[in-house]
Amino acid sequence: MARNIRKTRRVAAAVGTATIAALALSACSGGGSGGGGDGDTLTLWHYEGDNSAMGIAWAEAIEVFEEETGATVEFEERSFEQIRSTASQVLNSDEAPDLMEFNKGNATAGFLASQGLLADISDAVDEHGWDDMLAPALQTTARYDEDGVMGSGAWYGVPNYGEFVTVYYNKDAFASAGLEVPETYDEFIAVLDAFQAQGITPLAEAGLEYPLGQLWYQLALSQADRQWVNDYQLYENPVDWAGDEVSYATETVLEYADKGYFSPDVTGQKAEDAGVSFINGTAPIFVSGSWWYGRFVDEIEGFDFGLFPFPGSDLSLGSSGNLWVVPERAQNKDLAYEFIDITMRPEIQALIGNNGGLPVAADEADITDEKSLELIQAFNAVNEQDGLAFYPDWPTPTFYDALVAELQELVNGTKSAAEVQEALGAEYDSYVDDFR
Known part of the structure; x- marks a missing residue:
């Protein structure tokens, strides 16, 4: 950060x-x-x-x-x-x-x-x-x-x-492309496709540190409810690592990479690199945390920025x-x-x-x-609907490193989505089983 x-x-x-x-x-x-x-x-x-x-x-x-x-x-x-x-x-x-x-x-x-x-x-x-x-x-x-x-x-x-994770966007870039703030997930994908079709990489992203893992978790949250969050974070029930929530997240990250929604060298990018690409106007959208907000206000020049909640999800990363x-x-x-x-x-x-x-x-x-x-x-607004769902790396002391490494393998094509989920599930269960 x-x-x-x-x-x-x-x-x-x-x-x-x-x-x-x-x-x-x-x-x-x-x-x-x-x-x-x-x-x-x-x-x-x-x-x-x-x-x-x-x-x-x-x-x-x-x-x-x-x-x-x-x-x-x-x-x-x-x-x-x-x-x-x-x-x-x-x-x-x-x-x-x-x-x-x-x-x-x-x-x-x-x-x-x-x-x-x-x-x-x-x-x-x-x-x-x-x-x-x-x-x-x-x-x-x-x-x-x-x-x-x-x-x-x-x-x-x-x-x-x-703090919480939201979607930052470049208002000027949206206006120039004739795009509106998306209110549904389908509209969000349409925005990403529109920028990509114009030769613009739409998402500022980083696979060497936390941002890509947070996007993965946000995608899982879009398919989840509060009980799934409690199971994942508080160990109330076993998490199905081949279930709909995790499978959707992993497969969608791979789809984003294949469609060119983020830079092809994303696995070598740090959080700072992703943030700077949004600050300098290279990427028009950044899914990340409120800890960037003050810096964006201070450093962004030449365009106005805004934010909107991740479309199609009642849950957001945050705490x-x-x-x-x-x-x-x-x-x-x-x-x-x-x-x-x-x-x-x-x-x-x-x-x-x-x-x-x-x-x-x-x-x-x-x-x-x-x-x-x-x-x-x-x-x-997130708090009013009990929407804070914590962060993906919290369940185990080593899960941050495992998530970063496995998503790099996914995007680089050295592991399939199923293999990544199996590895993450083994890492998770090896620690969490002691609490059940």
């Missing part, structure tokens, strides 16, 4: 979007050392870009935190892949940060919690009242049982934003946003709790909302940016 770069920096300058007056110092929660003061340091990792909604808001939170506590924030921006692939090793060492953004779900935060690598922050949640700020659906990904299954048990993280998690081996847990609390304040939440993010505790009256309000209203 973030840029694939790593840099270490000390944040000292104001963001400039807003200036927040000095606020009352948050009370410290028990469960860790370091209550704040000159000479104390909070080590913070996250993977949001500087101009993303969260990056802007959290930079302001860093400044407020340093001013109020007298402590210093040592911030390291690491890519999504760097944190995901090294988390278990780093968190089991003395190199663990005090506070870290981490992906939510059974296979990620849940897995780390079950391994004892994340701190149980339930007491801090109670003390600061974060549970009162989060709707029940948004709490699902913050709590995990002893097996690492989300939805119940202790608190191991706190989200302060939401709470990623979590603030506190490693069990963190040296300054109390400072971490103070920083989390600052990010939940209305002023910081409004910064998220007014820069293209989806705040969880903002007053809608504080959202003054019309473009941002458009995104928030789209997210609310």
Whole structure:
């Protein structure tokens, strides 16, 4: 989701979007050392870009935190892949940060919690009242049982934003091609065919990272109901890996590739490549997450963009946003709790909302940016119909890598759809069977 770069920096300058007056110092929660003061340091990792909604808001939170506590924030921006692939090793060492953004779900935060690598922050949640700020659906990904299954048990993280996957489109490209926003799936396919017939690759896509897997899951969701989601994500019943939902998704991804709906070198494309192809106007449609929205507002020039829900589906990928998690081996847990609390304040939440993010505790009256309000209203529409269905890689700790690899095989023609489904099913069942 973030840029694939790593840099270490000390944040000292104001963001400039807003200036927040000095606020009352948050009370410290028990469960860790370091209550704040000159000479104390909070080590913070996250993977949001500087101009993303969260990056802007959290930079302001860093400044407020340093001013109020007298402590210093040592911030390291690491890519999504760097944190995901090294988390278990780093968190089991003395190199663990005090506070870290981490992906939510059974296979990620849940897995780390079950391994004892994340701190149980339930007491801090109670003390600061974060549970009162989060709707029940948004709490699902913050709590995990002893097996690492989300939805119940202790608190191991706190989200302060939401997210969902939608369809971004280039309004100018649609107008030039004489195309309307599709309201049905057949109309959506007609739009893709129309662009392809004009020599335009319609879909920005990436098979080297998450976007192609998310498209696969969205296609499955278009054939699914809530019970299928509960079976897939919460292990309520076995998933049929040769069933209609999975077969439709796998076969349709292959059909999209064969029809030229995305680039022939899609399997070598990263998420950044796909996002940039939409930003620069090369591809007119991008099925991806709300985490791109603020960047699109900031970087797209020469055309207007909009969004619409994936046609023909009542379910969408999405959930709470990623979590603030506190490693069990963190040296300054109390400072971490103070920083989390600052990010939940209305002023910081409004910064998220007014820069293209989806705040969880903002007053809608504080959202003054019309473009941002458009995104928030789209997210609310999904929530109103209980449409959030989480993400495809959540069920097992290794399913992200398996899904990326198998879809590459599919698009490259080295495996059939049936072979891909069989491999994914074996990977899934090898982990999930332990919970049944």
